[in-house]
Amino acid sequence: MGSGYSINFKDKYTCISYNNKKCIQGLLRFYYALKVTNEFNPNFELVCILIDIDxxxxxAELTTKQKIVINLYMKGFTEKQIGKKLNITQQAVNKHINLTCKKISDYLFFNK
Known part of the structure; x- marks a missing residue:
């Protein structure tokens, strides 16, 4: 994928359960690519990760704005593109993404 993120399928929770917001952000960024990859090359561990993210x-009790921003982000829009599309600043987009990743990380940490 060339993302700079790697998923260790042997111990997936090392990646996503220990408050690692950067890893969560990487998983969200490549969510749809991971789903497509799994359709063509099914992998049990990847399915578990996708289910955890879903x-x-x-x-995670996201706000409406956080849901909109993260869905666009997951579809591959850049922060700049999202800001322009929603008429908010790039900093606001970044804040929504970071808060969403924190909520997801907290949810996974406390519920695993």
Whole structure:
């Protein structure tokens, strides 16, 4: 994927359960690519990670704006593009992404 992120399938929770917001952000950024990859090359550990992300997105009590921003981010829009599309600053977009990653990280940490 060339993302600079790697997923250690042997111990997935090392990556996503220990308050690692950068890893969560990487997983969200490449969420749809991971889903496509899994469709063509099914992998049990990847399925578990995708389910964890799906469940945490539902349970993390995101605001409406956070949901909109993170969905665009997951679809591959840049922070600048999201800001322009939603008529908010790039800093506001970054804040929404960071807060979302923190909520997901907290949810995964406290519920695993």
């Amino acid at each position: 469940n945490s997105l539902c349970a």
